[in-house]
Amino acid sequence: MPRPRLESERLILQKFARRDASTLDDAIRVSLADLHQWLPWARMDYTTVDTTSFIRDSIQAWKEDRAWDYSIRMKEAPGVHVGNISMWTVSKLGKIAEIGYWVRTDRTSGGICTEAVGRLLDEAFTAMGYHKVVLRIAVGNAASDRVAEKLGFTREGTLREELLIRGNWVDHSLWSLLDREYRSLKRTAARR
Numbered sequence: 001m002p003r004p005r006l007e008s009e010r011l012i013l014q015k016f017a018r019r020d021a022s023t024l025d026d027a028i029r030v031s032l033a034d035l036h037q038w039l040p041w042a043r044m045d046y047t048t049v050d051t052t053s054f055i056r057d058s059i060q061a062w063k064e065d066r067a068w069d070y071s072i073r074m075k076e077a078p079g080v081h082v083g084n085i086s087m088w089t090v091s092k093l094g095k096i097a098e099i100g101y102w103v104r105t106d107r108t109s110g111g112i113c114t115e116a117v118g119r120l121l122d123e124a125f126t127a128m129g130y131h132k133v134v135l136r137i138a139v140g141n142a143a144s145d146r147v148a149e150k151l152g153f154t155r156e157g158t159l160r161e162e163l164l165i166r167g168n169w170v171d172h173s174l175w176s177l178l179d180r181e182y183r184s185l186k187r188t189a190a191r192r
């Protein structure tokens with residue numbers, strides 16, 4: 001299991017607690033138009049009951065070691081939820097994890113997602129011993145593709161009609177990063 005609280009230069013990633021409902025709900029509300037386009041759960045009629053039930057499921061998933069969701073916070077304003085990042089195992093045998101994320105609309109393009117994924121990659125490869133981490137990104141989601149590129153992921157190919165989003169089956173790109181690639185990128189960054 002990853003640690004329930006992780007820090008990076010500007011961010012805190014923390015496991016959800018019931019008290020996070022109102023700031024999470026606020027972030028979803030201001031971001032719904034963007035989230036709606038790419039994430040099946042982000043229906044335009046999303047309610048606070050959905051938020052409460054997400055947090056309950058998330059706490060249970062941590063208990064069962066099924067998935068690890070984090071609330072992303074800025075160190076400078078730790079009371080405000082700025083996004084979600086989650087990790088789960090897709091293959092125990094292959095030691096493969098997947099990461100998913102979103103960032104509140106009024107905080108996008110500031111490098112928050114890249115920093116949060118970078119921190120979770122460290123946990124995945126260094127603390128948890130995964131061999132490979134994957135991202136599935138809807139074809140056309142240029143901001144998310146850019147996050148994958150900036151972190152050194154390789155686009156493996158297209159997963160055809162992978163997810164049903166707002167009544168349309170949407171192709172997704174599969175991006176991956178291997179343990180040895182991550183370590184080599186870290187070594188290169190440290191030499192700079």
Ligand SMILES: CC(C)(COP(=O)(O)OP(=O)(O)OC[C@H]1O[C@@H](n2cnc3c(N)ncnc32)[C@H](O)[C@@H]1OP(=O)(O)O)[C@@H](O)C(=O)NCCC(=O)NCCS
Nearest residue numbers: 038101102103108109110111112113114137142143144146
């Ligand atoms: C995708 C998402 C998580 C990115 O979060 P973020 O914190 O803005 O990400 P970062 O700032 O680390 O990086 C985003 C990059 O995409 C770029 N970008 C933003 N919008 C873009 C667009 N429409 N076309 C191309 N690039 C775009 C940004 O300029 C930045 O690149 P740069 O650092 O080279 O300038 C956020 O936009 C989001 O939550 N979108 C809606 C939900 C979603 O798509 N989730 C991911 C599902 S796979």
